[in-house]
Amino acid sequence: MRLPAPVRAATALARTPAVRAAAELVRAPAALTVPGDSLAGAVAAGRELGAAAVPLTALSSVALYWAGMALNDFADRETDADERPARPIPSGRVTPGAALALATGLTGAGLALAGAAGGRRTLAVAVPLAGTVWAYDLVAKQHPLAGPATMAAARALDVLMGAGYGRLRAALPAAVAIGAHTLVVSVLSSREVEGAEAPLLCATLAATGGVTALAAVPGPYRGGPRQAVRAAALGLYTAGFGGAQATAGGRDPLRVRRAVAAGIAGLLPLQAACAARAGAAPVAAGLLAVLPLTRRLFRKVSPT
Known part of the structure:
Protein backbone atom coordinates (compact mmCIF):
# COMPACT_ATOMS: atom_id res chain seq x y z
CA MET A 1 0.00 0.00 0.00
CA ARG A 2 1.42 3.33 -1.09
CA LEU A 3 1.61 5.98 1.64
CA PRO A 4 0.04 9.42 1.05
CA ALA A 5 2.40 12.05 -0.36
CA PRO A 6 2.56 14.15 2.86
CA VAL A 7 3.49 11.08 4.87
CA ARG A 8 6.19 10.11 2.37
CA ALA A 9 7.57 13.65 2.44
CA ALA A 10 7.63 13.71 6.26
CA THR A 11 9.36 10.33 6.35
CA ALA A 12 11.99 11.47 3.87
CA LEU A 13 12.57 14.67 5.87
CA ALA A 14 13.01 12.70 9.09
CA ARG A 15 15.76 10.67 7.43
CA ALA A 44 -4.88 14.91 40.30
CA ALA A 45 -6.24 18.45 40.22
CA GLY A 46 -9.51 17.31 38.65
CA ARG A 47 -9.05 19.24 35.42
CA GLU A 48 -11.27 18.47 32.44
CA LEU A 49 -9.12 16.46 30.03
CA GLY A 50 -11.26 17.45 27.06
CA ALA A 51 -10.28 21.10 27.45
CA ALA A 52 -7.68 22.51 25.05
CA ALA A 53 -5.55 23.68 27.97
CA VAL A 54 -4.44 20.14 28.84
CA PRO A 55 -2.80 19.19 25.50
CA LEU A 56 -1.34 22.69 25.17
CA THR A 57 0.27 22.31 28.58
CA ALA A 58 1.65 18.90 27.56
CA LEU A 59 3.14 20.42 24.40
CA SER A 60 4.67 23.19 26.50
CA SER A 61 6.32 20.54 28.66
CA VAL A 62 7.76 18.79 25.61
CA ALA A 63 9.15 22.05 24.19
CA LEU A 64 10.82 22.93 27.50
CA TYR A 65 12.23 19.40 27.80
CA TRP A 66 13.73 19.54 24.32
CA ALA A 67 15.11 22.99 25.10
CA GLY A 68 16.87 21.55 28.13
CA MET A 69 18.39 18.72 26.11
CA ALA A 70 19.75 21.07 23.45
CA LEU A 71 21.09 23.42 26.12
CA ASN A 72 22.65 20.47 27.93
CA ASP A 73 24.77 19.56 24.93
CA PHE A 74 25.67 23.20 24.33
CA ALA A 75 26.91 23.53 27.90
CA ASP A 76 28.74 20.16 27.78
CA ARG A 77 30.30 20.57 24.35
CA GLU A 78 33.90 20.70 25.60
CA THR A 79 33.48 17.76 27.97
CA ASP A 80 31.65 15.77 25.31
CA ALA A 81 34.53 16.29 22.90
CA ASP A 82 36.57 14.02 25.19
CA GLU A 83 33.94 11.73 26.72
CA ARG A 84 31.18 11.51 24.08
CA PRO A 85 32.69 12.56 20.73
CA ALA A 86 29.82 10.95 18.77
CA ARG A 87 27.27 13.44 20.09
CA PRO A 88 25.94 15.97 17.55
CA ILE A 89 28.05 18.99 18.59
CA PRO A 90 31.51 17.41 19.03
CA SER A 91 30.97 15.31 15.89
CA GLY A 92 30.36 18.50 13.91
CA ARG A 93 26.80 17.64 12.87
CA VAL A 94 25.34 20.55 14.89
CA THR A 95 27.14 23.81 15.63
CA PRO A 96 27.15 25.21 19.19
CA GLY A 97 25.38 28.33 17.95
CA ALA A 98 22.62 26.27 16.36
CA ALA A 99 22.16 24.26 19.56
CA LEU A 100 21.87 27.44 21.65
CA ALA A 101 19.45 28.99 19.16
CA LEU A 102 17.33 25.84 19.22
CA ALA A 103 17.29 25.82 23.02
CA THR A 104 16.25 29.48 23.08
CA GLY A 105 13.57 29.02 20.45
CA LEU A 106 12.11 25.96 22.15
CA THR A 107 12.04 27.77 25.49
CA GLY A 108 10.12 30.63 23.91
CA ALA A 109 7.74 28.17 22.26
CA GLY A 110 7.20 26.37 25.56
CA LEU A 111 6.32 29.58 27.36
CA ALA A 112 4.04 30.69 24.53
CA LEU A 113 2.18 27.38 24.67
CA ALA A 114 1.87 27.67 28.44
CA GLY A 115 0.45 31.16 28.06
CA ALA A 116 -2.05 29.91 25.48
CA ALA A 117 -3.03 27.06 27.80
CA GLY A 118 -3.81 29.09 30.88
CA GLY A 119 -2.53 32.64 30.67
CA ARG A 120 -0.84 34.07 33.74
CA ARG A 121 -1.94 31.20 35.96
CA THR A 122 -0.05 28.62 33.88
CA LEU A 123 2.87 30.95 33.25
CA ALA A 124 3.22 31.34 37.03
CA VAL A 125 4.54 27.78 37.02
CA ALA A 126 5.98 27.61 33.49
CA VAL A 127 8.38 30.53 33.98
CA PRO A 128 10.01 29.03 37.11
CA LEU A 129 10.15 25.69 35.28
CA ALA A 130 11.99 27.24 32.34
CA GLY A 131 14.33 29.05 34.73
CA THR A 132 15.04 25.77 36.52
CA VAL A 133 15.89 24.06 33.23
CA TRP A 134 18.38 26.77 32.27
CA ALA A 135 19.83 26.93 35.78
CA TYR A 136 20.43 23.18 35.73
CA ASP A 137 22.23 23.14 32.38
CA LEU A 138 24.32 26.27 32.88
CA VAL A 139 25.12 26.18 36.61
CA ALA A 140 23.71 23.46 38.85
CA LYS A 141 24.69 20.34 36.91
CA GLN A 142 28.35 20.90 37.78
CA HIS A 143 27.58 20.25 41.46
CA PRO A 144 26.96 16.68 42.67
CA LEU A 145 24.14 17.69 45.02
CA ALA A 146 22.63 20.75 43.38
CA GLY A 147 22.48 19.09 39.95
CA PRO A 148 20.18 16.17 40.78
CA ALA A 149 18.10 18.35 43.12
CA THR A 150 17.55 20.94 40.39
CA MET A 151 16.62 18.29 37.83
CA ALA A 152 14.16 16.78 40.31
CA ALA A 153 12.65 20.22 40.91
CA ALA A 154 12.15 20.68 37.17
CA ARG A 155 10.16 17.46 36.85
CA ALA A 156 8.11 18.26 39.93
CA LEU A 157 7.30 21.69 38.53
CA ASP A 158 6.27 20.04 35.27
CA VAL A 159 3.67 18.01 37.17
CA LEU A 160 2.44 21.13 38.97
CA MET A 161 2.18 23.01 35.68
CA GLY A 162 -0.30 20.37 34.54
CA ALA A 163 -2.36 20.95 37.69
CA GLY A 164 -2.46 24.69 37.18
CA TYR A 165 -1.75 27.49 39.62
CA GLY A 166 -4.31 27.43 42.42
CA ARG A 167 -4.68 23.64 42.28
CA LEU A 168 -1.14 22.72 43.24
CA ARG A 169 -1.88 21.01 46.56
CA ALA A 170 -3.87 18.20 44.94
CA ALA A 171 -0.95 17.39 42.60
CA LEU A 172 1.76 17.45 45.29
CA PRO A 173 1.84 13.64 45.86
CA ALA A 174 2.44 13.02 42.14
CA ALA A 175 4.97 15.85 41.95
CA VAL A 176 6.92 14.49 44.93
CA ALA A 177 6.96 10.91 43.57
CA ILE A 178 8.06 11.94 40.07
CA GLY A 179 10.57 14.44 41.44
CA ALA A 180 12.06 11.81 43.77
CA HIS A 181 12.37 9.34 40.91
CA THR A 182 14.11 11.98 38.81
CA LEU A 183 16.53 12.62 41.66
CA VAL A 184 17.47 8.91 41.67
CA VAL A 185 17.93 8.82 37.88
CA SER A 186 20.04 11.99 37.97
CA VAL A 187 22.34 10.62 40.65
CA LEU A 188 22.78 7.42 38.65
CA SER A 189 23.41 9.33 35.41
CA SER A 190 26.40 11.07 36.98
CA ARG A 191 28.18 7.69 36.72
CA GLU A 192 27.48 7.06 33.04
CA VAL A 193 31.12 7.53 32.06
CA GLU A 194 32.97 5.96 35.00
CA GLY A 195 30.49 3.24 35.96
CA ALA A 196 28.83 2.73 39.33
CA GLU A 197 30.08 0.95 42.43
CA ALA A 198 27.96 -1.32 44.60
CA PRO A 199 27.30 1.18 47.45
CA LEU A 200 25.84 3.73 45.03
CA LEU A 201 23.65 1.13 43.34
CA CYS A 202 22.42 -0.12 46.71
CA ALA A 203 21.49 3.45 47.61
CA THR A 204 19.66 4.10 44.33
CA LEU A 205 17.85 0.77 44.58
CA ALA A 206 16.72 1.60 48.10
CA ALA A 207 15.56 5.01 46.92
CA THR A 208 13.65 3.38 44.05
CA GLY A 209 11.91 1.21 46.61
CA GLY A 210 11.02 4.36 48.52
CA VAL A 211 9.54 5.94 45.39
CA THR A 212 7.50 2.80 44.79
CA ALA A 213 6.19 2.91 48.35
CA LEU A 214 5.37 6.60 47.97
CA ALA A 215 3.46 6.00 44.75
CA ALA A 216 1.63 3.08 46.37
CA VAL A 217 0.13 5.20 49.19
CA PRO A 218 -3.66 4.76 48.94
CA GLY A 219 -5.51 7.56 47.25
CA PRO A 220 -9.14 8.63 47.21
CA TYR A 221 -10.04 6.02 44.56
CA ARG A 222 -9.73 2.35 45.47
CA GLY A 223 -10.76 -0.94 43.94
CA GLY A 224 -11.95 -1.72 40.43
CA PRO A 225 -9.88 -1.19 37.28
CA ARG A 226 -8.06 1.78 38.78
CA GLN A 227 -6.42 -0.41 41.39
CA ALA A 228 -5.56 -3.11 38.86
CA VAL A 229 -3.94 -0.60 36.49
CA ARG A 230 -2.09 1.00 39.37
CA ALA A 231 -0.72 -2.33 40.55
CA ALA A 232 0.39 -3.21 37.01
CA ALA A 233 2.06 0.18 36.63
CA LEU A 234 3.98 -0.14 39.88
CA GLY A 235 5.03 -3.66 38.94
CA LEU A 236 6.38 -2.50 35.58
CA TYR A 237 8.14 0.42 37.24
CA THR A 238 9.86 -1.71 39.87
CA ALA A 239 10.81 -4.52 37.48
CA GLY A 240 12.05 -2.20 34.74
CA PHE A 241 14.06 0.37 36.65
CA GLY A 242 14.90 -1.76 39.66
CA GLY A 243 15.95 -4.68 37.51
CA ALA A 244 18.23 -2.50 35.38
CA GLN A 245 19.94 -1.13 38.49
CA ALA A 246 20.42 -4.62 39.91
CA THR A 247 22.52 -5.58 36.88
CA ALA A 248 24.44 -2.30 36.55
CA GLY A 249 27.34 -3.13 38.90
CA GLY A 250 30.96 -3.90 38.16
CA ARG A 251 31.79 -0.32 37.15
CA ASP A 252 30.42 -0.99 33.67
CA PRO A 253 29.46 2.37 32.06
CA LEU A 254 27.30 0.66 29.42
CA ARG A 255 25.16 -1.03 32.07
CA VAL A 256 24.81 2.24 33.94
CA ARG A 257 23.65 3.99 30.78
CA ARG A 258 21.11 1.21 30.27
CA ALA A 259 19.90 1.69 33.84
CA VAL A 260 19.55 5.43 33.27
CA ALA A 261 17.58 4.77 30.06
CA ALA A 262 15.37 2.36 32.03
CA GLY A 263 14.86 5.10 34.61
CA ILE A 264 13.77 7.58 31.96
CA ALA A 265 11.37 5.03 30.46
CA GLY A 266 10.25 4.21 34.00
CA LEU A 267 8.63 7.60 34.23
CA LEU A 268 5.72 6.28 32.15
CA PRO A 269 4.57 3.55 34.57
CA LEU A 270 5.21 5.89 37.50
CA GLN A 271 3.08 8.59 35.90
CA ALA A 272 0.46 5.92 35.17
CA ALA A 273 0.41 4.89 38.82
CA CYS A 274 -0.09 8.52 39.85
CA ALA A 275 -2.90 8.94 37.32
CA ALA A 276 -4.61 5.75 38.51
CA ARG A 277 -4.33 6.96 42.11
CA ALA A 278 -6.29 10.04 41.04
CA GLY A 279 -8.98 7.84 39.49
CA ALA A 280 -7.99 8.23 35.83
CA ALA A 281 -7.61 4.59 34.78
CA PRO A 282 -7.91 5.33 31.00
CA VAL A 283 -5.11 7.91 31.22
CA ALA A 284 -2.97 5.45 33.17
CA ALA A 285 -3.61 2.68 30.65
CA GLY A 286 -2.72 5.04 27.81
CA LEU A 287 0.61 5.92 29.42
CA LEU A 288 1.41 2.23 29.88
CA ALA A 289 0.56 1.58 26.22
CA VAL A 290 3.28 4.05 25.18
CA LEU A 291 5.98 2.18 27.15
CA PRO A 292 6.84 -0.51 24.54
CA LEU A 293 7.20 2.09 21.79
CA THR A 294 9.39 4.23 24.02
CA ARG A 295 11.72 1.34 24.76
CA ARG A 296 12.02 0.53 21.05
CA LEU A 297 12.84 4.11 20.14
CA PHE A 298 15.42 4.31 22.93
CA ARG A 299 17.35 1.58 21.13
CA LYS A 300 17.52 3.83 18.07
CA VAL A 301 18.18 7.21 19.71
CA SER A 302 19.78 7.29 23.13
CA PRO A 303 17.74 9.21 25.72
CA THR A 304 20.83 9.97 27.85
Missing part, protein backbone atom coordinates in the same frame (compact mmCIF):
# COMPACT_ATOMS: atom_id res chain seq x y z
CA THR A 16 17.85 13.67 6.41
CA PRO A 17 21.15 14.06 8.32
CA ALA A 18 20.20 17.50 9.70
CA VAL A 19 16.88 16.33 11.14
CA ARG A 20 18.42 13.15 12.55
CA ALA A 21 21.15 15.20 14.22
CA ALA A 22 18.57 17.57 15.72
CA ALA A 23 16.50 14.61 16.96
CA GLU A 24 19.59 13.17 18.61
CA LEU A 25 20.47 16.55 20.11
CA VAL A 26 17.11 16.95 21.84
CA ARG A 27 16.77 13.21 22.61
CA ALA A 28 13.50 13.27 20.66
CA PRO A 29 12.09 9.88 21.75
CA ALA A 30 12.54 10.76 25.42
CA ALA A 31 9.82 13.37 24.94
CA LEU A 32 7.31 10.51 25.08
CA THR A 33 7.94 10.43 28.83
CA VAL A 34 7.12 14.12 29.26
CA PRO A 35 3.35 14.63 28.67
CA GLY A 36 2.61 12.17 31.45
CA ASP A 37 3.93 14.71 33.96
CA SER A 38 1.32 17.30 33.13
CA LEU A 39 -1.38 14.64 32.67
CA ALA A 40 -0.69 13.25 36.13
CA GLY A 41 -0.92 16.76 37.54
CA ALA A 42 -4.08 17.54 35.59
CA VAL A 43 -6.02 14.46 36.69
Whole structure:
Protein backbone atom coordinates (compact mmCIF):
# COMPACT_ATOMS: atom_id res chain seq x y z
CA MET A 1 0.00 0.00 0.00
CA ARG A 2 1.42 3.33 -1.09
CA LEU A 3 1.61 5.98 1.64
CA PRO A 4 0.04 9.42 1.05
CA ALA A 5 2.40 12.05 -0.36
CA PRO A 6 2.56 14.15 2.86
CA VAL A 7 3.49 11.08 4.87
CA ARG A 8 6.19 10.11 2.37
CA ALA A 9 7.57 13.65 2.44
CA ALA A 10 7.63 13.71 6.26
CA THR A 11 9.36 10.33 6.35
CA ALA A 12 11.99 11.47 3.87
CA LEU A 13 12.57 14.67 5.87
CA ALA A 14 13.01 12.70 9.09
CA ARG A 15 15.76 10.67 7.43
CA THR A 16 17.85 13.67 6.41
CA PRO A 17 21.15 14.06 8.32
CA ALA A 18 20.20 17.50 9.70
CA VAL A 19 16.88 16.33 11.14
CA ARG A 20 18.42 13.15 12.55
CA ALA A 21 21.15 15.20 14.22
CA ALA A 22 18.57 17.57 15.72
CA ALA A 23 16.50 14.61 16.96
CA GLU A 24 19.59 13.17 18.61
CA LEU A 25 20.47 16.55 20.11
CA VAL A 26 17.11 16.95 21.84
CA ARG A 27 16.77 13.21 22.61
CA ALA A 28 13.50 13.27 20.66
CA PRO A 29 12.09 9.88 21.75
CA ALA A 30 12.54 10.76 25.42
CA ALA A 31 9.82 13.37 24.94
CA LEU A 32 7.31 10.51 25.08
CA THR A 33 7.94 10.43 28.83
CA VAL A 34 7.12 14.12 29.26
CA PRO A 35 3.35 14.63 28.67
CA GLY A 36 2.61 12.17 31.45
CA ASP A 37 3.93 14.71 33.96
CA SER A 38 1.32 17.30 33.13
CA LEU A 39 -1.38 14.64 32.67
CA ALA A 40 -0.69 13.25 36.13
CA GLY A 41 -0.92 16.76 37.54
CA ALA A 42 -4.08 17.54 35.59
CA VAL A 43 -6.02 14.46 36.69
CA ALA A 44 -4.88 14.91 40.30
CA ALA A 45 -6.24 18.45 40.22
CA GLY A 46 -9.51 17.31 38.65
CA ARG A 47 -9.05 19.24 35.42
CA GLU A 48 -11.27 18.47 32.44
CA LEU A 49 -9.12 16.46 30.03
CA GLY A 50 -11.26 17.45 27.06
CA ALA A 51 -10.28 21.10 27.45
CA ALA A 52 -7.68 22.51 25.05
CA ALA A 53 -5.55 23.68 27.97
CA VAL A 54 -4.44 20.14 28.84
CA PRO A 55 -2.80 19.19 25.50
CA LEU A 56 -1.34 22.69 25.17
CA THR A 57 0.27 22.31 28.58
CA ALA A 58 1.65 18.90 27.56
CA LEU A 59 3.14 20.42 24.40
CA SER A 60 4.67 23.19 26.50
CA SER A 61 6.32 20.54 28.66
CA VAL A 62 7.76 18.79 25.61
CA ALA A 63 9.15 22.05 24.19
CA LEU A 64 10.82 22.93 27.50
CA TYR A 65 12.23 19.40 27.80
CA TRP A 66 13.73 19.54 24.32
CA ALA A 67 15.11 22.99 25.10
CA GLY A 68 16.87 21.55 28.13
CA MET A 69 18.39 18.72 26.11
CA ALA A 70 19.75 21.07 23.45
CA LEU A 71 21.09 23.42 26.12
CA ASN A 72 22.65 20.47 27.93
CA ASP A 73 24.77 19.56 24.93
CA PHE A 74 25.67 23.20 24.33
CA ALA A 75 26.91 23.53 27.90
CA ASP A 76 28.74 20.16 27.78
CA ARG A 77 30.30 20.57 24.35
CA GLU A 78 33.90 20.70 25.60
CA THR A 79 33.48 17.76 27.97
CA ASP A 80 31.65 15.77 25.31
CA ALA A 81 34.53 16.29 22.90
CA ASP A 82 36.57 14.02 25.19
CA GLU A 83 33.94 11.73 26.72
CA ARG A 84 31.18 11.51 24.08
CA PRO A 85 32.69 12.56 20.73
CA ALA A 86 29.82 10.95 18.77
CA ARG A 87 27.27 13.44 20.09
CA PRO A 88 25.94 15.97 17.55
CA ILE A 89 28.05 18.99 18.59
CA PRO A 90 31.51 17.41 19.03
CA SER A 91 30.97 15.31 15.89
CA GLY A 92 30.36 18.50 13.91
CA ARG A 93 26.80 17.64 12.87
CA VAL A 94 25.34 20.55 14.89
CA THR A 95 27.14 23.81 15.63
CA PRO A 96 27.15 25.21 19.19
CA GLY A 97 25.38 28.33 17.95
CA ALA A 98 22.62 26.27 16.36
CA ALA A 99 22.16 24.26 19.56
CA LEU A 100 21.87 27.44 21.65
CA ALA A 101 19.45 28.99 19.16
CA LEU A 102 17.33 25.84 19.22
CA ALA A 103 17.29 25.82 23.02
CA THR A 104 16.25 29.48 23.08
CA GLY A 105 13.57 29.02 20.45
CA LEU A 106 12.11 25.96 22.15
CA THR A 107 12.04 27.77 25.49
CA GLY A 108 10.12 30.63 23.91
CA ALA A 109 7.74 28.17 22.26
CA GLY A 110 7.20 26.37 25.56
CA LEU A 111 6.32 29.58 27.36
CA ALA A 112 4.04 30.69 24.53
CA LEU A 113 2.18 27.38 24.67
CA ALA A 114 1.87 27.67 28.44
CA GLY A 115 0.45 31.16 28.06
CA ALA A 116 -2.05 29.91 25.48
CA ALA A 117 -3.03 27.06 27.80
CA GLY A 118 -3.81 29.09 30.88
CA GLY A 119 -2.53 32.64 30.67
CA ARG A 120 -0.84 34.07 33.74
CA ARG A 121 -1.94 31.20 35.96
CA THR A 122 -0.05 28.62 33.88
CA LEU A 123 2.87 30.95 33.25
CA ALA A 124 3.22 31.34 37.03
CA VAL A 125 4.54 27.78 37.02
CA ALA A 126 5.98 27.61 33.49
CA VAL A 127 8.38 30.53 33.98
CA PRO A 128 10.01 29.03 37.11
CA LEU A 129 10.15 25.69 35.28
CA ALA A 130 11.99 27.24 32.34
CA GLY A 131 14.33 29.05 34.73
CA THR A 132 15.04 25.77 36.52
CA VAL A 133 15.89 24.06 33.23
CA TRP A 134 18.38 26.77 32.27
CA ALA A 135 19.83 26.93 35.78
CA TYR A 136 20.43 23.18 35.73
CA ASP A 137 22.23 23.14 32.38
CA LEU A 138 24.32 26.27 32.88
CA VAL A 139 25.12 26.18 36.61
CA ALA A 140 23.71 23.46 38.85
CA LYS A 141 24.69 20.34 36.91
CA GLN A 142 28.35 20.90 37.78
CA HIS A 143 27.58 20.25 41.46
CA PRO A 144 26.96 16.68 42.67
CA LEU A 145 24.14 17.69 45.02
CA ALA A 146 22.63 20.75 43.38
CA GLY A 147 22.48 19.09 39.95
CA PRO A 148 20.18 16.17 40.78
CA ALA A 149 18.10 18.35 43.12
CA THR A 150 17.55 20.94 40.39
CA MET A 151 16.62 18.29 37.83
CA ALA A 152 14.16 16.78 40.31
CA ALA A 153 12.65 20.22 40.91
CA ALA A 154 12.15 20.68 37.17
CA ARG A 155 10.16 17.46 36.85
CA ALA A 156 8.11 18.26 39.93
CA LEU A 157 7.30 21.69 38.53
CA ASP A 158 6.27 20.04 35.27
CA VAL A 159 3.67 18.01 37.17
CA LEU A 160 2.44 21.13 38.97
CA MET A 161 2.18 23.01 35.68
CA GLY A 162 -0.30 20.37 34.54
CA ALA A 163 -2.36 20.95 37.69
CA GLY A 164 -2.46 24.69 37.18
CA TYR A 165 -1.75 27.49 39.62
CA GLY A 166 -4.31 27.43 42.42
CA ARG A 167 -4.68 23.64 42.28
CA LEU A 168 -1.14 22.72 43.24
CA ARG A 169 -1.88 21.01 46.56
CA ALA A 170 -3.87 18.20 44.94
CA ALA A 171 -0.95 17.39 42.60
CA LEU A 172 1.76 17.45 45.29
CA PRO A 173 1.84 13.64 45.86
CA ALA A 174 2.44 13.02 42.14
CA ALA A 175 4.97 15.85 41.95
CA VAL A 176 6.92 14.49 44.93
CA ALA A 177 6.96 10.91 43.57
CA ILE A 178 8.06 11.94 40.07
CA GLY A 179 10.57 14.44 41.44
CA ALA A 180 12.06 11.81 43.77
CA HIS A 181 12.37 9.34 40.91
CA THR A 182 14.11 11.98 38.81
CA LEU A 183 16.53 12.62 41.66
CA VAL A 184 17.47 8.91 41.67
CA VAL A 185 17.93 8.82 37.88
CA SER A 186 20.04 11.99 37.97
CA VAL A 187 22.34 10.62 40.65
CA LEU A 188 22.78 7.42 38.65
CA SER A 189 23.41 9.33 35.41
CA SER A 190 26.40 11.07 36.98
CA ARG A 191 28.18 7.69 36.72
CA GLU A 192 27.48 7.06 33.04
CA VAL A 193 31.12 7.53 32.06
CA GLU A 194 32.97 5.96 35.00
CA GLY A 195 30.49 3.24 35.96
CA ALA A 196 28.83 2.73 39.33
CA GLU A 197 30.08 0.95 42.43
CA ALA A 198 27.96 -1.32 44.60
CA PRO A 199 27.30 1.18 47.45
CA LEU A 200 25.84 3.73 45.03
CA LEU A 201 23.65 1.13 43.34
CA CYS A 202 22.42 -0.12 46.71
CA ALA A 203 21.49 3.45 47.61
CA THR A 204 19.66 4.10 44.33
CA LEU A 205 17.85 0.77 44.58
CA ALA A 206 16.72 1.60 48.10
CA ALA A 207 15.56 5.01 46.92
CA THR A 208 13.65 3.38 44.05
CA GLY A 209 11.91 1.21 46.61
CA GLY A 210 11.02 4.36 48.52
CA VAL A 211 9.54 5.94 45.39
CA THR A 212 7.50 2.80 44.79
CA ALA A 213 6.19 2.91 48.35
CA LEU A 214 5.37 6.60 47.97
CA ALA A 215 3.46 6.00 44.75
CA ALA A 216 1.63 3.08 46.37
CA VAL A 217 0.13 5.20 49.19
CA PRO A 218 -3.66 4.76 48.94
CA GLY A 219 -5.51 7.56 47.25
CA PRO A 220 -9.14 8.63 47.21
CA TYR A 221 -10.04 6.02 44.56
CA ARG A 222 -9.73 2.35 45.47
CA GLY A 223 -10.76 -0.94 43.94
CA GLY A 224 -11.95 -1.72 40.43
CA PRO A 225 -9.88 -1.19 37.28
CA ARG A 226 -8.06 1.78 38.78
CA GLN A 227 -6.42 -0.41 41.39
CA ALA A 228 -5.56 -3.11 38.86
CA VAL A 229 -3.94 -0.60 36.49
CA ARG A 230 -2.09 1.00 39.37
CA ALA A 231 -0.72 -2.33 40.55
CA ALA A 232 0.39 -3.21 37.01
CA ALA A 233 2.06 0.18 36.63
CA LEU A 234 3.98 -0.14 39.88
CA GLY A 235 5.03 -3.66 38.94
CA LEU A 236 6.38 -2.50 35.58
CA TYR A 237 8.14 0.42 37.24
CA THR A 238 9.86 -1.71 39.87
CA ALA A 239 10.81 -4.52 37.48
CA GLY A 240 12.05 -2.20 34.74
CA PHE A 241 14.06 0.37 36.65
CA GLY A 242 14.90 -1.76 39.66
CA GLY A 243 15.95 -4.68 37.51
CA ALA A 244 18.23 -2.50 35.38
CA GLN A 245 19.94 -1.13 38.49
CA ALA A 246 20.42 -4.62 39.91
CA THR A 247 22.52 -5.58 36.88
CA ALA A 248 24.44 -2.30 36.55
CA GLY A 249 27.34 -3.13 38.90
CA GLY A 250 30.96 -3.90 38.16
CA ARG A 251 31.79 -0.32 37.15
CA ASP A 252 30.42 -0.99 33.67
CA PRO A 253 29.46 2.37 32.06
CA LEU A 254 27.30 0.66 29.42
CA ARG A 255 25.16 -1.03 32.07
CA VAL A 256 24.81 2.24 33.94
CA ARG A 257 23.65 3.99 30.78
CA ARG A 258 21.11 1.21 30.27
CA ALA A 259 19.90 1.69 33.84
CA VAL A 260 19.55 5.43 33.27
CA ALA A 261 17.58 4.77 30.06
CA ALA A 262 15.37 2.36 32.03
CA GLY A 263 14.86 5.10 34.61
CA ILE A 264 13.77 7.58 31.96
CA ALA A 265 11.37 5.03 30.46
CA GLY A 266 10.25 4.21 34.00
CA LEU A 267 8.63 7.60 34.23
CA LEU A 268 5.72 6.28 32.15
CA PRO A 269 4.57 3.55 34.57
CA LEU A 270 5.21 5.89 37.50
CA GLN A 271 3.08 8.59 35.90
CA ALA A 272 0.46 5.92 35.17
CA ALA A 273 0.41 4.89 38.82
CA CYS A 274 -0.09 8.52 39.85
CA ALA A 275 -2.90 8.94 37.32
CA ALA A 276 -4.61 5.75 38.51
CA ARG A 277 -4.33 6.96 42.11
CA ALA A 278 -6.29 10.04 41.04
CA GLY A 279 -8.98 7.84 39.49
CA ALA A 280 -7.99 8.23 35.83
CA ALA A 281 -7.61 4.59 34.78
CA PRO A 282 -7.91 5.33 31.00
CA VAL A 283 -5.11 7.91 31.22
CA ALA A 284 -2.97 5.45 33.17
CA ALA A 285 -3.61 2.68 30.65
CA GLY A 286 -2.72 5.04 27.81
CA LEU A 287 0.61 5.92 29.42
CA LEU A 288 1.41 2.23 29.88
CA ALA A 289 0.56 1.58 26.22
CA VAL A 290 3.28 4.05 25.18
CA LEU A 291 5.98 2.18 27.15
CA PRO A 292 6.84 -0.51 24.54
CA LEU A 293 7.20 2.09 21.79
CA THR A 294 9.39 4.23 24.02
CA ARG A 295 11.72 1.34 24.76
CA ARG A 296 12.02 0.53 21.05
CA LEU A 297 12.84 4.11 20.14
CA PHE A 298 15.42 4.31 22.93
CA ARG A 299 17.35 1.58 21.13
CA LYS A 300 17.52 3.83 18.07
CA VAL A 301 18.18 7.21 19.71
CA SER A 302 19.78 7.29 23.13
CA PRO A 303 17.74 9.21 25.72
CA THR A 304 20.83 9.97 27.85
